[in-house]
Amino acid sequence: MNANNISSNQEDRFGDLVSLTLNQAALEAASNSRKFYATKANWTGIQTLYVMAQCTPDLTTADCLSCLQQSINGMPLNKVGGRLLWPSCLSRYELYPFYNDTDPRTPQVQLASPPSPISIPSSPPRISFSSPRYGKGGNPSVIIIAVVVPITAAFLLFIAVFIFRAKRKKRTVYETEPLAEGKDDITTAGSLQFDFKAIEAATDKFSQSNKLGQGGFGEVYKGTFPSGVQVAVKRLSKTSGQGEREFENEVVVVAKLQHKNLVRLLGFCLEGEEKILVYEFVPNKSLDYFLFDSTMQSQLDWKRRYKIFRGIARGILYLHQDSRLTIIHRDLKAGNILLDVDMNPKVADFGMARIFGIHQTEANTRRIVGTYGYMSPEYAMYGQFSMKSDVYSFGVLVLEIISGKKNSSLYHMDDGVGNLVSYTWRLWNNGSALELADPSFGENYQTTEITRCIHIALLCVQEEVDDRPTMAAIVQMLTTSSIALSVPRPPGFFFRSRHEQQVGNAVLSKDMSALCSVDDASITSVAPR
Known part of the structure; x- marks a missing residue:
């Protein structure tokens, strides 16, 4: 993490730009086969923000996106640069080009392949001492260190894998309906991502009777959850090549907007080929x-x-x-x-x-x-x-x-x-x-x-x-x-x-x-x- 801070009068704006650009990179990385994406955004007239998101190739789209969001949420965004390595993913941002700008698709950082997601040296580093040897067995301190260091490293790796699996299991429990009024925080992954089966049930399997209209990239349905909460569900067409780009753009843009004259995004669903946006229900149509x-x-x-x-x-x-x-x-x-x-x-x-x-x-x-x-x-x-x-x-x-x-x-x-x-x-x-x-x-x-x-x-x-x-x-x-x-x-x-x-x-x-x-x-x- 770079120790230098952005000036206090620009912290909020810079943090929002970093957050939105990182989340956009995360969505792109999760949805492509290489599980890698790098991009940039204008910060000032002379400065450009560079970001990168990467997962291990074995992760599914949903798991990659969830891992990257955890990485982004755990990283301070008011520094002039930063990166956070999660067990199976990495996110990074800087105000200088740290990847090949002519081919940003080429990963600059290689994540370890499973089942060992964190790269650990195969043997402990050499430790040299200037003190003289003691008998045939050598220095006892060197022997102790040679034994303790690998054991400690293995123990720490076990703890890291255990924590990652626990959090990963917790993250797979998606929201089944919008949170109660006043308790939702749409900037967190948990309240943004919905389970497809819950949305399918709320719309009665996207029945024609619940269809509200059709836009350039898909259809809009009315959904009602068991608690009585009504939503508008925008289901992107599977055949729309440009729909995925608009979906990702809409999530990262609308998620942070809060105004009485703007429609409110409650969440999204990204499972397999399904790309769904869940909005507040506005009863009087357009x-x-x-x-x-x-x-x-x-x-x-x-x-x-x-x-x-x-x-x-x-x-x-x-x-x-x-x-x-x-x-x-x-x-x-x-x-x-x-x-x-x-x-x-x-x-x-x-x-x-x-x-x-x-x-x-x-x-x-x-x-x-x-x-x-x-x-x-x-x-x-x-x-x-x-x-x-x-x-x-x-x-x-x-x-x-x-x-x-x-x-x-x-x-x-x-x-x-x-x-x-x-x-x-x-x-x-x-x-x-x-x-x-x-x-x-x-x-x-x-x-x-x-x-x-x-x-x-x-x-x-x-x-x-x-x-x-x-x-x-x-x-x-x-x-x-x-x-x-x-x-x-x-x-x-x-x-x-x-x-x-x-x-x-x-x-x-x-x-x-x-x-x-x-x-x-x-x-x-x-x-x-």
């Missing part, structure tokens, strides 16, 4: 269930909708700023907003989320994930994402909540068609923004309030990243009417008419416009232009 159904829209009056997008804003602000780590959601949409019994919103589905380092503000990717229509132009076209990407998605979501219309649909305008963002921009420029309001409101809304919300949404969907406000500024705008709002600039993915001369970087061809306007499904593997 926002799109009410928003885009003409028979359900009336249940969301203006007052409730205003409350909903203010709650969403607070949840995203927590991800961006108020949690110890900066997290970019990357897939904000109506289908990923759940509503509790009081119609309070809870942001869900963190399979696409990314964690940023302490000074990191943006990133690039060749693997575009998310939903067309909600994606910012710089992300959909060039793979660049940041907190402002979530801001753009939030702006689209606010327009959908106000209008009760999907952004992916096409709307007729004077000289053509456009998506909801383009349609709103035209109404705003024509001085008729209130035409956007859902007719189901009737006269039950304040004109100034709804106009201000449309104004804020248009600020969020501006084409230029720097023009968009932060989530902190948006929350202030929504809660304090006295804050002056700047004049919005043209939005990204704006469908311009042939008479308009302004042509920005986000102008799409007719074919690309259709691609970004038709499908609500999340995508996971699209190369940017």
